[in-house]
Amino acid sequence: MKPVNEMQLSFDSKSNNESFARSAVASFILQLDPTIGEMADIKTAVSEAVTNAIVHGYRDTIGTIYIKSQIFENGKITIQIKDKGVGIEDVPKAMEPMFTTAGGERAGLGFAVMQSFMDNIRVVSKQDKGTTVTLTKYLIPRVLSYDKR
Amino acid sequence: MKPVNEMQLSFDSKSNNESFARSAVASFILQLDPTIGEMADIKTAVSEAVTNAIVHGYRDTIGTIYIKSQIFENGKITIQIKDKGVGIEDVPKAMEPMFTTAGGERAGLGFAVMQSFMDNIRVVSKQDKGTTVTLTKYLIPRVLSYDKR
């Protein structure tokens, strides 16, 4: 299925870009007239994935984070968050709730939040190559104000 | 001078992306703690340039619009809006207030607004290659809450 709209975004892995990234995705999704709850879910999940790219993917270095978002006819939304950082050794283990390699102030709940707040999550990662997280959400059906032009 | 932060954005030249584009740039600029007036100026200028790329650059076709924004240490902001559309035959003439090739509902004031609301505008265009508009604004000096990490 071809998306009806698409955007791509890239930015430095600096922590003050976390709010920028989730706001930019939110602004893009706004054209689908989401509920406040759907919008909050998407912003939270994007914030988790972007933070992971900054904190874990690029650790103490500054790299580029890439986001791609697509909107489909039926209210399906996909958001891809990609880094070219260290990658994840064991993805299933990393996705377990409370698992974290960072300790300290990280709760180990980033993936749990993404899983719970979105309808689907796919993680592709290769060590020393980077990580791509693809989040999918289906907005609840309604009369869409979306204009195809 | 090297920017302290940078983002890039690309999206389809669909008119419902106009609000997305200016909101995304606004979210990026927010880290500099701009005044409400500065923010409104930037959103308006970006809206003009993006609309021009959609309405004139790509006319009845759908192409990709590219935005690049950089923030510098001294509060300087640059925003580049690029299309690979039809280009502008005579740039100085196009920039005259009230000049429009579209007629009807276009006021011919897009460039006038960009010029008046920003500190500098540079337009590079080549017929059948496209147009790049670079907008610059210096935020009024203040104690910046900007965090370099």
Add this chain to the structure above:
Amino acid sequence: MNVQITSADGALIALLSGEIDHHTAREIRKEIDSQAEKLHPPVLKLDFSQVQFMDSSGIGLIMGRFRLMQLLGGMLLVINVPPHLERIISLSGVGALGVLQYKGKE
């Protein structure tokens, strides 16, 4: 929807709201023009009090409605322009059309 249209004392009043850009101006224009062409009102008022953002598409909207009302033999008034839109309104020169109406001047 960024426009709500009502009638009062023979005037057609279009209450604009939200963000006016090239995208939203199109719907607003269609809505207003279909009512104006049906009713031929002596006065069309564009009320900007609820407009949060506007680029030069808003100016095009004013100029286009000015021309339409001239054709229909009526007049256009632009009312309740909030302070944050004054800069783009004055830059545009639409004031020269004599359409701007300020409070206390009614």
Add this chain to the structure above:
Amino acid sequence: MNVQITSADGALIALLSGEIDHHTAREIRKEIDSQAEKLHPPVLKLDFSQVQFMDSSGIGLIMGRFRLMQLLGGMLLVINVPPHLERIISLSGVGALGVLQYKGKE
């Protein structure tokens, strides 16, 4: 600044506000910890009433302050969690720490 710290009846109260993410949590943490380590309060209250957005960094903030207060021999309370944050709070399981306080339960 996303935190305002006050003292009342011996308790240290941190009023959090705005958006809590990994970026803002860092400043908030520093601010709270320096006060708590100086004053050794018997109770630290984190007031979430003014928080508009929070990701799991907010959970980390709660867990980290829980550990700090254990070290300092005091206790942590999380108060005024607004409805829109209940989902992430309950998913996190911080309720099991016994820190959540709801209105009427004081």
